[in-house]
Amino acid sequence: MKIRVQAGAMLAAIWVFFTILGGTAEAHFSSTGFSDITVKDKSLEYNVFLLEKELIEALPAIDQDGDGKISESEFAGSHEILTALVHDRLIVTGNSKVGTGTVLVAKKTEKAKMPMIEIDINYDFGEPVDRYMVQYNFYDGTNPDHRSYATIRMGQQSIVQVINSSNNILQMEGYHGADVGTTDTAAAGDSEQKPITTSSSWTSVLKEYTTMGMEHIWSGADHLLFLCGLILAAGASGWTMLKLISAFTIGHSITLVLSALDLASLSPLIVEPLIALSIVFVAFENILRKKDGANTEKKRLAVTVLFGMVHGFGFAEILHGTMSGNIALPLFSFNLGVEIGQLAVLAIVIPVLWLIRKVMTGNRQTWWAYGTSSLVGLMGLYWLIERLISDFKM
Structure with missing residues (x-):
């Protein structure tokens, strides 16, 4: 016995x-990406960072020669399919109106000390936006463990949120200071802008990064x-x-x-x-x-x-x-x-x-x-x- x-x-x-x-x-990098989001008065800039192999998994047609890597020439000839992928996997609304994302550039870069693919997208709504909403669907259904660490910036404010399959929607107040798209420096109206999503107090920073640390050790x-x-x-x-x-x-x-x-x-x-x-x-x-x-x-x-x-x-x-x-x-x-x-x-x-x-x-x-x-x-x-x-x- x-x-x-x-x-x-x-x-x-x-x-x-x-x-x-x-x-x-x-x-650590089985399925990890980053989202750098800049909120402006009439537009939203979204820079998404993905691992090369994951972009190929989501968009096999971009790897034309099938070597598992994306060359500069393959990037140059893939603007339309990249745009279609962005429209399918990333939904951005301003005042409840769905925006049309313009892919400005796609390139190889480095993020978090890792080689990654950066796709820069601009959503221009043509009028001041009171509230933005972002729905992130990259690898939805094909890789449920995927997560993206989103840094949301508005003027001098900045917060971080973790996007995953169970939490893939971000909501942000519109920027109501001067339009930062005309200058690289913070505008005088920054002090009167509305907060990003929720108040970026020390308690929210404590919560976000503590949760991030716990998730990182568990994953x-x-x-x-x-x-x-x-x-x-x-x-x-x-x-x-x-x-x-x-x-x-x-x-x-x-x-x-x-x-x-x-x-x-x-x-x-x-x-x-x-x-x-x-x-x-x-x-x-x-x-x-x-x-x-x-x-x-x-x-x-x-x-x-x-x-x-x-x-x-x-x-x-x-x-x-x-x-x-x-x-x-x-x-x-x-x-x-x-x-x-x-x-x-x-x-x-x-x-x-x-x-x-x-x-x-x-x-x-x-x-x-x-x-x-x-x-x-x-x-x-x-x-x-x-x-x-x-x-x-x-």
């Missing part, structure tokens, strides 16, 4: 690792799997577990600050394989480590801080794509969201592992630790290989 219970516990653990934490190899299966590796490294010691998680937090907090201040940056093409490598390292270090007391623990803490810094660059990808102006509150809020997301995951995983350790006794507990660490390492190795192959193709 005990053997059946233990086997069941092992199978349940495998299911947890692969179905909850498995995710996809491209955990990052590799971050979660690394945390599980740290928990396994701690064994049954709650104090060791706390120190390892704190070391990881310190590491990624340092990188977030440096990255937000533009003092350090690293391309996701480098960061993503390194994050996968960190999972492989912590997993096999769990298996191969020697118990030699304080020295081992100090080394493990130092390595955890180092890998925490690497993961911090993964968190910073989104901040690079959305933050402008005052960074203190957004940075604090995003990091707070990441920590809340971590704690929520740990609150679920730790009791499960504790129960399994209670079931496993003697040598079986050792083999359990080896088995689960091996699963973590194999998943990390799979991601590492797939990400390296993906980078090579790009």
